[in-house]
Amino acid sequence: MVLYESTRGHKEAIPSAEAIKKGISPDGGLYVPQKLKPLTLDEIKGLAALPYTQRAVTILERFLDDFTREELLDCVNQAYAPEKFSSPDIAPVVTLNEHLCLLELWHGPTCAFKDMALQILPRFLVKSMEKTGETSEIVILVATSGDTGKAALEGFADVDGTRIMVFYPDSGVSEVQKYQMITQTGRNVKVVGVKGNFDDAQTGVKQIFTDETLNAELELKGLKFSSANSINWGRLVPQIVYYFSAYADMIKNGRIKAGDKVNFVVPTGNFGNILAGFYAKLMGLPVNKLVCASNDNNVLTDFIRTGIYDRRRQFVKTISPSMDILISSNLERLLYELTDHDAEKVGGWMKQLNEKGCYNVGSKVLEKIQQHFWAGWTNQTETLKTIECVYDEYHYVSDTHTAVGIDVYEKYVITTGDLTPAVVVSTASPFKFNESVCKALFGQNDIEGKNEFELLELLSQKTGWSIPAGLKNLDKKAVLHNTLCDKNEMKGIVRQALSL
Numbered sequence: 001m002v003l004y005e006s007t008r009g010h011k012e013a014i015p016s017a018e019a020i021k022k023g024i025s026p027d028g029g030l031y032v033p034q035k036l037k038p039l040t041l042d043e044i045k046g047l048a049a050l051p052y053t054q055r056a057v058t059i060l061e062r063f064l065d066d067f068t069r070e071e072l073l074d075c076v077n078q079a080y081a082p083e084k085f086s087s088p089d090i091a092p093v094v095t096l097n098e099h100l101c102l103l104e105l106w107h108g109p110t111c112a113f114k115d116m117a118l119q120i121l122p123r124f125l126v127k128s129m130e131k132t133g134e135t136s137e138i139v140i141l142v143a144t145s146g147d148t149g150k151a152a153l154e155g156f157a158d159v160d161g162t163r164i165m166v167f168y169p170d171s172g173v174s175e176v177q178k179y180q181m182i183t184q185t186g187r188n189v190k191v192v193g194v195k196g197n198f199d200d201a202q203t204g205v206k207q208i209f210t211d212e213t214l215n216a217e218l219e220l221k222g223l224k225f226s227s228a229n230s231i232n233w234g235r236l237v238p239q240i241v242y243y244f245s246a247y248a249d250m251i252k253n254g255r256i257k258a259g260d261k262v263n264f265v266v267p268t269g270n271f272g273n274i275l276a277g278f279y280a281k282l283m284g285l286p287v288n289k290l291v292c293a294s295n296d297n298n299v300l301t302d303f304i305r306t307g308i309y310d311r312r313r314q315f316v317k318t319i320s321p322s323m324d325i326l327i328s329s330n331l332e333r334l335l336y337e338l339t340d341h342d343a344e345k346v347g348g349w350m351k352q353l354n355e356k357g358c359y360n361v362g363s364k365v366l367e368k369i370q371q372h373f374w375a376g377w378t379n380q381t382e383t384l385k386t387i388e389c390v391y392d393e394y395h396y397v398s399d400t401h402t403a404v405g406i407d408v409y410e411k412y413v414i415t416t417g418d419l420t421p422a423v424v425v426s427t428a429s430p431f432k433f434n435e436s437v438c439k440a441l442f443g444q445n446d447i448e449g450k451n452e453f454e455l456l457e458l459l460s461q462k463t464g465w466s467i468p469a470g471l472k473n474l475d476k477k478a479v480l481h482n483t484l485c486d487k488n489e490m491k492g493i494v495r496q497a498l499s500l
Contacts, residue, residue: 009343017128020234023227038284045258047248052090079120111429114151136224143201150180157186183477191481204490230272239276261288269323271330293408294377304375307366310358319436376408387440
């Protein structure tokens with residue numbers, strides 16, 4: 001059986017159902033599998049003939065082997081049902097040019113890649129509670145930079161045995177993202193704006209998770225915290241699937257032969273999405289380089305180039321807000337893997353980050369990082385220019401995050417000369433960030449005086465692309481959540497909501 005252990009050294013090795021239920025280890029560490037069961041090249045080749053749902057089960061059963069195949073198939077079929085996803089391929093691969101494809105991960109109900117994991121996590125969690133004999137009600141706490149919040153709300157709304165609370169930076173998300181959250185229906189949901197940035201919200205949620213007094217009070221009321229952020233393994237593992245699926249589609253479409261290496265370019269903030277690509281590589285997927293693409297908040301670019309992680313820098317609010325992050329939680333898992341599961345070393349670095357704001361992994365670990373990763377970043381002017389150029393050349397409309405990926409890919413090729421077939425992971429529908437996309441494509445004059453909801457119509461009319469169902473008429477829905485708090489009031493809000 002695949003067992004899971006904490007990156008901070010908590011010795012208890014637990015099955016996947018227990019790890020998914022807990023979300024985060026009692027010592028504050030993240031759960032990772034002790035051992036992996038890689039696929040053979042023949043098994044990877046065999047994925048090309050399967051639909052996405054069958055590909056998913058094949059990958060998931062390597063990690064969640066305390067679930068039966070039937071249970072996994074049930075979770076997968078519910079999560080990726082045709083009425084939820086606008087593409088029959090779920091995660092289609094689109095060709096841009098002879099060297100570059102895009103993996104579109106935004107065909108789910110909230111039009112962002114988070115749907116790929118957050119449509120299935122609630123199913124995993126419910127089954128995990130059954131398997132572990134859990135009688136407590138699970139309280140899902142989420143910090144979001146925009147997309148995770150709505151995707152989690154959509155996934156957990158009205159799921160029996162759960163409640164969900166989402167904290168978002170009040171001025172750090174787009175109007176469309178905000179309205180998706182504050183209009184969310186469901187008897188078990190609560191949405192709260194935080195006066196601050198995403199890191200403030202994320203830090204607050206982590207502090208709540210590890211507050212022993214609060215957790216003890218929760219237990220007395222028959223409640224238990226868990227997470228839907230990518231610190232939960234049940235959120236990360238479905239993301240591994242779409243890297244294998246993209247590779248299988250490239251085989252199927254004749255872009256590559258089985259065994260050929262591929263580069264993946266990933267717009268990155270919290271490091272979960274690109275980490276899933278790293279795990280896919282460890283599982284046998286022929287990946288050459290994972291290209292980490294950042295915006296002006298380029299803490300990861302600096303880290304991958306120097307081995308020094310330093311969050312002591314100006315936080316920049318950008319037009320790619322889901323990447324406006326200075327503390328990349330999932331990096332801890334990568335460091336744990338690259339130090340051969342050295343929890344003492346990893347725990348020391350995380351302590352330094354918390355207390356001093358920086359840490360240095362040294363030359364040996366840096367060398368290992370650079371074997372797998374290359375990093376670059378894109379400023380906001382370049383992002384807008386990329387959206388314009390891609391549309392002019394290919395009539396393809398990319399959102400601001402995908403554009404960061406495309407521009408960093410071009411910088412990678414210029415720097416390295418590497419023309420290995422590449423896939424940019426496209427993380428959101430352009431309609432989700434329509435103000436910036438319209439500005440790039442049509443100019444400031446055309447968007448002057450229009451709100452984001454009017455710009456949805458403009459973008460559709462001028463490009464011929466349809467507005468996704470999940471974004472239509474959002475501004476006409478009733479606002480159901482209008483709580484706003486300071487970052488130091490988050491714990492009080494949780495206490496109040498749970499009647500503690």
